[in-house]
Amino acid sequence: MSNKIMTDKQTGEKHCRCFKRCGGCQLDEPYKDQLERKQQKADRMLSKFAPVNRILPMEKPYNYRCKVQNIYGLDRSKRIISGVYQSSGQKIVAVDDCFLEDERAAPIVRSVKKLMKDMRIPPYDIRSGRGILRHTLIRTSRSTGQVMLVLVTAGAMLPAKNNLVKAMRAAHPEITTIVQNICPDGMPLTLGERDIVLFGKGYIEDELCGCRFRISPASFYQVNPLQTEKLYSCAVEAAGISEGVRVIDAYCGTGTIGIICAKNGAEVTGVELNKSACRDAHKNAELNGLENIKFCNDDAGKFMQAMASKGEGCDVLIMDPPRAGASREFIGCAGRLAPQKIVYVSCKIETLERDLKAFRREGYKVTYIQPVDMFPHTMGIETVCLLERNGEKNEAH
Numbered sequence: 001m002s003n004k005i006m007t008d009k010q011t012g013e014k015h016c017r018c019f020k021r022c023g024g025c026q027l028d029e030p031y032k033d034q035l036e037r038k039q040q041k042a043d044r045m046l047s048k049f050a051p052v053n054r055i056l057p058m059e060k061p062y063n064y065r066c067k068v069q070n071i072y073g074l075d076r077s078k079r080i081i082s083g084v085y086q087s088s089g090q091k092i093v094a095v096d097d098c099f100l101e102d103e104r105a106a107p108i109v110r111s112v113k114k115l116m117k118d119m120r121i122p123p124y125d126i127r128s129g130r131g132i133l134r135h136t137l138i139r140t141s142r143s144t145g146q147v148m149l150v151l152v153t154a155g156a157m158l159p160a161k162n163n164l165v166k167a168m169r170a171a172h173p174e175i176t177t178i179v180q181n182i183c184p185d186g187m188p189l190t191l192g193e194r195d196i197v198l199f200g201k202g203y204i205e206d207e208l209c210g211c212r213f214r215i216s217p218a219s220f221y222q223v224n225p226l227q228t229e230k231l232y233s234c235a236v237e238a239a240g241i242s243e244g245v246r247v248i249d250a251y252c253g254t255g256t257i258g259i260i261c262a263k264n265g266a267e268v269t270g271v272e273l274n275k276s277a278c279r280d281a282h283k284n285a286e287l288n289g290l291e292n293i294k295f296c297n298d299d300a301g302k303f304m305q306a307m308a309s310k311g312e313g314c315d316v317l318i319m320d321p322p323r324a325g326a327s328r329e330f331i332g333c334a335g336r337l338a339p340q341k342i343v344y345v346s347c348k349i350e351t352l353e354r355d356l357k358a359f360r361r362e363g364y365k366v367t368y369i370q371p372v373d374m375f376p377h378t379m380g381i382e383t384v385c386l387l388e389r390n391g392e393k394n395e396a397h
């Protein structure tokens with residue numbers, strides 16, 4: 001069964017029949033109620049630290065995702081389907097259209113399915129280990145119009161590769177690059193180490209906050225560009241960047257936040273674990289003509305420990321960790337580096353709450369909390385917090 005999107009004629013709100021089975025959305029209620037639910041959660045969990053500002057909403061909370069991933073399989077009649085794994089197992093839920101995704105993605109996925117059939121490219125079956133195409137990743141940019149298609153295969157073999165690329169380009173002139181990524185094993189939707197560029201540059205470029213960023217297949221990049229501009233503006237403003245301020249951008253991804261700070265005159269060091277993202281970060285500094293920013297491909301905790309043991313410091317620490325939040329080691333070393341300000345950008349409120357408590361013990365006070373709705377129709381809440389140094393370590397909290 002494939003899904004169908006219904007639009008309420010009076011309110012313009014959309015509903016998807018796939019809700020619950022697909023797991024992509026967790027909220028099927030009017031957008032204003034979603035915002036209220038998220039506000040209440042943020043208030044409940046964070047108001048003990050400081051007043052929580054009103055969540056920054058999206059004007060049109062649809063089609064915001066600039067990163068779209070699809071798994072391929074066969075239905076009972078052996079027809080090729082695309083979609084996502086059911087939240088409760090390995091069965092594929094067919095999703096032909098999704099109101100979270102950039103509208104350019106679904107027609108590309110339809111063409112991939114048609115060409116798989118025409119060119120006899122079987123979907124990879126996770127149970128038997130047979131087949132070729134594991135999934136596709138589509139990345140799009142609204143600002144530059146560029147589109148990347150990544151075909152993730154189980155092995156190096158991709159039959160009729162040249163014809164496939166030719167046909168995809170003919171059907172979708174908007175695609176600016178096509179990459180084959182080879183992923184022999186690993187969790188669903190992960191990428192392998194090896195990329196083969198089949199067409200174009202092998203990456204796309206996007207613009208945010210007046211800076212230009214290159215994004216490779218495996219690099220982290222925020223999925224909602226309109227809200228990301230708001231998020232980054234809040235973070236940079238909270239950091240109070242001026243000429244010569246020494247900034248560490250920890251968990252920096254492709255260098256985005258640090259690059260915006262460097263453009264405003266800061267002396268920035270970015271640290272990022274993912275090799276591909278770190279390579280992009282170096283290129284992004286060049287792309288924006290910046291010499292006052294450098295990047296280190298390392299674990300953020302280890303990097304902070306090395307800095308602390310050398311007795312080095314910084315004025316502002318910006319940190320944007322993954323959902324798991326920061327490690328104890330990271331927070332302890334941040335306390336030893338003793339920056340005047342810490343800007344914490346969080347994508348998971350539960351780990352944010354835990355880490356804010358730990359920072360309080362390191363002598364920091366939370367002075368600003370701004371939730372941003374980066375992921376409408378999901379439970380996700382993105383938050384920017386400013387912490388300011390207010391004295392000695394306090395073990396009592």
Ligand SMILES: C[S@@+](CC[C@H](N)C(=O)[O-])C[C@H]1O[C@@H](n2cnc3c(N)ncnc32)[C@H](O)[C@@H]1O
Nearest residue numbers: 220222251252253272273274299300320321322
């Ligand atoms: C939420 S993303 C933020 C990236 C960036 N600030 C942005 O807005 O695009 C978190 C980043 O942390 C990186 N990361 C995860 N664990 C890390 C670690 N232990 N040390 C350094 N970076 C890490 C991930 O690869 C990812 O790029």
